[in-house]
Amino acid sequence: MQKAIRQNIFDNAKHWVYEAGERIRDHMQQQFQIDTKSNPNDLVTEVDKATEQFFAEKIRSTYPDHKLIGEEGYGDRVESVDGTIWIxxxxxxxxNFVHQKRNFAISIGIYSDGIGEIALIYNVMDDVLYTALKGEGAYRNQDKLPMLSEEVKLETSIIGMNSILACENKRVNEKRVQQLIKDTRGTRSYGSAALExxxxxxGIMDAYITMKLAPWDFAAGYILVDEVGGMTTQATGEPVNVLTNNTIVTCNKQIYQSIIKEYIEFK
Incomplete structure (x- = not known):
């Protein structure tokens, strides 16, 4: 993607993210409908749907040749990484949005022919925007994030993980996960993959591990971590596929091999 074109897309996306964030904060002052999807804990609100529709309309009117992958049904049927795709x-x-009214984010990853070009993760209630442009580093608001430390060790690491221990027909060896918890400084679960x-x-958390994430959960974060020298793969060590669900290990490179080889084992 040409630099000028990428900058134009980024500028529009950033403007739309801030506008969507303001709309979400306004919605939170009103009552809204809460539904479930695949199970009682898989929540969706009319605010989720309205926000995705807002982005879909902006993208299609401004960039009619771009494609969209979205969680709430306003996306396209995308079977190839060719072209420009907004995830x-x-x-x-x-x-978190429903119960806590905080700790949630708008997440946008923009890919060109399978290459992650633009990332935006907006912590709506804290008004913190993480951004990245491929090859230009990552930012927290206006502050450029440093490259991840080369001094990190597993025993002093903070690891993020959620409670999902199964992927497809395989299940993670719980004893190895328990050992990982014992061998690190601590674990956290924030309830938003994008924020993790x-x-x-x-660099305030050293790794995040989960056994099932959809493309919209990791598309932006994948780009962001890459821009500070981090490592993101499937839990098997295979490359991430941005069109399907994946297991995910994203972390400081200094502890990547240890996590993959010593603690991730499937039954």
């Missing part, structure tokens, strides 16, 4: 989660951390990627990129 959007309008509210990543809907359960952002915290890894910021």
């Amino acid at each position: 959007i989660d309008p509210i990543d951390g809907t359960m 990627f952002a915290y890894v990129a910021e």
Whole structure:
């Protein structure tokens, strides 16, 4: 993607993210409908749907040749990484949005022919925007994030993980996960994959591990972590596929091999 074109797309996306964030904050002062999707804990609200529709309308009117992958049904049927694809989660951390009114984010990853070019992760209630342009580094608001430390060790690491221990027909060896918890300084679960990627990129968390994420959960974070020298793969060590669900290990490179080889084992 040409630099001038990428900058134009980024500028529009950033403007739309801030506008969407303001709309979400306004909606939170009103009552809104809460529904479930795949199970009672898989929540969706009319705010999720309205926010994705907002982005879909902006993208299609401004960039009619671009494609959209979204969580709430306003996306396209995308079977190839060819062209420019916006991968959007309008509210990543809907359960936090419903119960806590905080700790959720708008997440947008923009890919060109399979290459991650632009990332935006907006912590709506804290008004913190994480951004990245390929080859230009990552930012927290206006501050450029430093490259991840080369001094990190597993025993002094903070690891993010969620409670999902199964992927497809395989299940993680719980004893190895328990050992990982014992061998690190501590574990955290924030309930928003996008924010957990952002915290890894910021260096305030050293890894995030989960056994099932959809493209809209990780598309932006993948780019963000890469721009600060981090590592993101599937839990098997295979490359991430941005068109399907994946297991995910994203972390400081200094502890990547240890996590993959010593603690991730499938039954």
